[in-house]
Amino acid sequence: MKALNTSPTAKHTSWAYAEQHLGDDPVLQAARDLAFDLGIEPVSGGTAATLTVLAAAVQAKTLVEVGTGVGVSGVSLLRGAQLEAILTSIDVDPEHLHAARTTFRHEQLPARRTRLITGHAEEVLPRLATGSYDLVLLDAGTENLPTFTAESIRMLAPGGLLIINDALDQDQVPRPAVREESTQTMRETERLLREDDRLTTTLLGTGTGLLVAVRR
Numbered sequence: 001m002k003a004l005n006t007s008p009t010a011k012h013t014s015w016a017y018a019e020q021h022l023g024d025d026p027v028l029q030a031a032r033d034l035a036f037d038l039g040i041e042p043v044s045g046g047t048a049a050t051l052t053v054l055a056a057a058v059q060a061k062t063l064v065e066v067g068t069g070v071g072v073s074g075v076s077l078l079r080g081a082q083l084e085a086i087l088t089s090i091d092v093d094p095e096h097l098h099a100a101r102t103t104f105r106h107e108q109l110p111a112r113r114t115r116l117i118t119g120h121a122e123e124v125l126p127r128l129a130t131g132s133y134d135l136v137l138l139d140a141g142t143e144n145l146p147t148f149t150a151e152s153i154r155m156l157a158p159g160g161l162l163i164i165n166d167a168l169d170q171d172q173v174p175r176p177a178v179r180e181e182s183t184q185t186m187r188e189t190e191r192l193l194r195e196d197d198r199l200t201t202t203l204l205g206t207g208t209g210l211l212v213a214v215r216r
């Protein structure tokens with residue numbers, strides 16, 4: 001049996017290959033240009049592709065996203081979701097939602113497929129129905145992550161997926177000496193999900209890390 005090659009250079013080359021092998025199409029590339037202008041970081045190419053596959057795997061019809069940004073993650077989710085699927089996407093910044101609307105228009109998504117909500121997710125999520133969503137994506141930093149995570153688990157239907165982006169906190173999580181608050185929050189979130197009997201959880205190295213948990 002071949003030994004696992006954990007040399008940092010080989011690992012990085014493989015990671016970069018996996019990130020780039022699909023490449024961005026014109027819709028996602030235009031969205032990334034908008035993100036650059038606005039100074040926000042959309043999900044990576046590998047993460048976008050993974051979101052599409054995960055949404056397809058659970059045949060998602062009802063999806064929620066916290067952190068619409070410029071719509072890279074939203075388009076990626078809807079590409080894998082069922083044809084009639086509806087994405088509820090929440091962002092606190094109207095300028096970001098405006099950019100996301102442009103991205104959804106470029107994707108030629110009918111307006112009924114996206115429900116965009118301007119607001120603080122910590123206030124919006126408690127108003128969303130319990131046990132009703134096939135997929136929830138969290139991509140809005142760590143400040144309110146414990147609240148977002150608890151609300152998401154409540155909202156998921158049996159078999160539904162919780163996905164948390166940047167779960168490696170820009171590669172800080174594996175470095176024990178790093179004690180930044182955001183890094184500690186991600187470590188703690190990973191532990192809580194792993195120990196939660198209602199969930200089956202894994203951590204993927206895609207992009208800046210994806211925590212993926214299935215609601216039993």
Ligand SMILES: C[S@@+](CC[C@H](N)C(=O)[O-])C[C@H]1O[C@@H](n2cnc3c(N)ncnc32)[C@H](O)[C@@H]1O
Nearest residue numbers: 042043067069070071072073091092120121140
């Ligand atoms: C990294 S960006 C999201 C990128 C997006 N997922 C994409 O792929 O285009 C994070 C977004 O979260 C939003 N955000 C931050 N805190 C929030 C909160 N408490 N409630 C709602 N949105 C929030 C920011 O305005 C920003 O647009």
